[in-house]
Structure formats: structure tokens, C-alpha cells
Amino acid sequence: MITLSINGETREVDVEADMPLLWVLREELGLRGTKFGCGISQCGACTVHVDGKAVRSCVTPVSLVAGSEVRTIEGLGTPEAPHRVQQAWIDHQVPQCGYCQSGMQMAAAALLEEIPEPTDEDIDKRITNICRCGCYERIRAAVHTSAKGA
Template identity: 65%
Template sequence: MKLTVDGTAHEVDVEEDMPLLWVLRDELGYKGVKYGCGVAQCGACTVHLNGAAVRSCQTWAADAEGAEITTIQGLGTPDALHAVQEAWITHQVAQCGYCQAGQMMQAAALLAETPAPSDADIDDAMSGNLCRCGTYPRIRAAVKTAAALLSEV
């Protein structure tokens, strides 16, 4: 099967019902995508599939064939961070950091769809992404900062 991840074409020989998470991590080496719960309840494995945030633990490899897959590793680069990544640094969101890739991917998808989200929009969009460290106020502040940064572009 052919997959495009972070702009790079890959060909993998996997079962069609293999979770995209395992294809990305184990077959292709994209370690920024995290395993959390395995049942699409925590958001740690969030990636973009044609720009939409999806839980890669419950997305089958076959469903991703021919789609543009973006991981945290392709959201920005060290020399050109995405606004969400900049905002996360500014607000020092990460504590343990485990959930943060999924959080940032969810936030980037929200801002692509809703450039000036309200607190309710942010809370609704981010509600499926769990943070055991409880950095939710920082996450909300970072999403607002990222929205402001993106509006300047």
C-alpha cells in the first residue's frame, strides 16, 4: 500500500486493517505519534488525514491509502515552527509531554477550520485530548496565541 506521510511517499506491505498508528510508528519510524489508549479516547495518537484530525489508533491503514498524512514531525520544522508549536513553547504547555503531539495536531486542525475560536470552540475541539498533567489552561492560552500568530500571516 502507498502512503504519503509528511510529504514523503512510502510503500508498505501491511494488512489493510492494521491501525495507522502502528504503520506510522513501527513500519515507518514516525515516533512522534504516540500510543495512549488504543481506543480513540485519549488523543495521543492524533494525526491529520487530508487536514482532518483523526485518531490513528482507530484508523485502518487502508483508509489512509492515497491520503495526505501529517504527523507532528511534519507540522513544522525546527527552522520554521508551526504557530501552534511556537505557542506551546511560549506558554510552556508541556510537562511530561506525552500527550502534546496529539494536542498540537488537534489544535492545528481546529485553527485550520476555525481561525478565531472562542473558549467554547477550543474546549469542544480539545475535549477528546487528555492531559494527565492537567495543562488545560495553558493549552487554551496557547491555542489563542497560535490563532493570533496565524492571523498575522
């Protein structure tokens, strides 16, 4: 058994220690908002927070996050009380197909915790997630709006 803290709740999972966190979230805990894209740490679709830092869950063994605070998109905000990043995403109508967007929002929220007013260069350097629909301009604009809403 591995004990995890996910979105503020304690959860126990009976899995191999090296199972990727992404699999645990999606298949064991039913948290399907975190997406599988490449599985090799390239695309960022699987981004979650571990102790406030953006982490690619497809290459993170679950045993590494025991004792840490894990936050997924389900814990970022709610439809009634969206996180400022989510509100900015809505205001800018950022998503196209939407597949990459939960990972993008997690990456953006973590960036703003570290750099409250990021420049375009900071955003490009720190949010390396891939959007196959090419929504990068709207993502940048939404990050700037989120920063102002701090």
C-alpha cells in the same frame, strides 16, 4: 503493498489492510512522535491529520488513508521553523510530562484551520484530547496565541 503519502513523501508499506495507522507510523515508518495512549479512540495521543482533519490513528485502518495526505507531528514544523502552534506552545511553556503534546498540537493545528479564532468553548468542544498532567489552561492560552499569529 499499500501506498501512503506521509508528510508529503510517498511511502510503501507491506502490512495488513486493517493494521491501525498508528502502528504503521511508529513501527513500520519509524515516526515515533505520534503516541500510543489508550488504543480505543479516547485520549487523542495518537492524533494525526488526514486531508487536514484531526484523526485518531489508533483506530484508523491504514487502508482507509491510502490516497489521502497524512501529516504527523514530524511534518508540522521543524526546530528551525516551528509551526505557529508549536511556537505558541514554547512561548506558553505548555507541556509538563509532554506525552500528550504531539496529539494536542495536531488537534490544535487542525482546529485553527477550521476555526481561525476559536473561543474557549470551541477549544473545549473540539479538542477532546486528554492531558493527564492537566495543562488545559496553558493549552487554551497557546491556542489563542496561535490564532493571533495566523
